[in-house]
Amino acid sequence: xxxxxxxxxxxxxxxxxxxxxxxxxxxxxxxxxxxxxxxxxxxxxxxxxxxxxxxxxxxxxxxxxxxxxxxxxxxxxxxxxxxxxxxxxxxxxxxxxxxxxxxxxxxxxxxxxxxxxxxxxxxxxxxxxxxxxxxxxxxxxxxxxxxxxxxxxxxxxxxxxxxxxx
Numbered sequence: 001x002x003x004x005x006x007x008x009x010x011x012x013x014x015x016x017x018x019x020x021x022x023x024x025x026x027x028x029x030x031x032x033x034x035x036x037x038x039x040x041x042x043x044x045x046x047x048x049x050x051x052x053x054x055x056x057x058x059x060x061x062x063x064x065x066x067x068x069x070x071x072x073x074x075x076x077x078x079x080x081x082x083x084x085x086x087x088x089x090x091x092x093x094x095x096x097x098x099x100x101x102x103x104x105x106x107x108x109x110x111x112x113x114x115x116x117x118x119x120x121x122x123x124x125x126x127x128x129x130x131x132x133x134x135x136x137x138x139x140x141x142x143x144x145x146x147x148x149x150x151x152x153x154x155x156x157x158x159x160x161x162x163x164x165x166x
Contacts, residue, residue, distance in 0.1 A: 001059070002035045003110050005135045006043030006120025006149075007156055008075075014154040015046050018120055021151045022050035025118065034059050034088065036114060038106055039072060039097070041079030043120035048086045057088035061110055064092035072097050104131045108138055116145040122156065123148075 010018060026035075034057035037044035044060075051058045060083045063070040069092065072080055076097065084090065093109065095102040111117055117139040119132055126133040139146050 001033055001114045002116045002118060003114040004035060004037050004043055004047040004118045004120065005107055005111065006118075006132055007122065007130060008040055008042035008044075009130075009157045010042050010046075010120070011155050011157050014151070014156070015042070017151040017154050018043065018046040018149065019049050019053075021149050022047055022118065023053045025147070025149070026050055026054035026056060032056055036061065036110055037083065038093075038103070038110060039063065039080040039083060040076045045079045045082060046120065047118070048083050052086055058083070058086050059089045059091060060084060060087040061091045061093050061106065063095050063097040063106070065094065067092065070095075070097055100131070104134065107131070107135050111135060111139045111144060112142060114144060116147065118147050118149055120150065121148050122150050122154070 035047055035051045036059040037047055039060055039062045048058050062080065063072065093106050095106040097103060119136045121132045121136060124130070124133065136146055136148070
């Protein structure tokens, strides 16, 4: 299984570039196995669309409280709706979608269960919002093959603000 993690705050133009890069990679593989993502926008949505184009299955992991799906943050609801329409399988995982650390823990669990990780990552360090660098290091430390994708011309929508030093 291939997992994808990456920035959720890519521009709409970048989403198309990322999807095209993912399609090219998926078409170059012979195994045809499924891909897995955690519910949300940005990289997961581009991957889901690329899997559809490549004729491969998608597994979507959504948050749960017990055996009941949890309410997603507003920004993730529309992209997750599309993910669910594209999914071959939906898995529930207990985590709080409003808690950054819980989301990182869910991503770690997904990464630990895959053979390869594609990181849609601009190379920036992890910060209080984005944990892509952490997940790349986490995968590498566990022997998961990591491939980084950041197409030329891709950009993010939010300004990267460095916290003040104390």
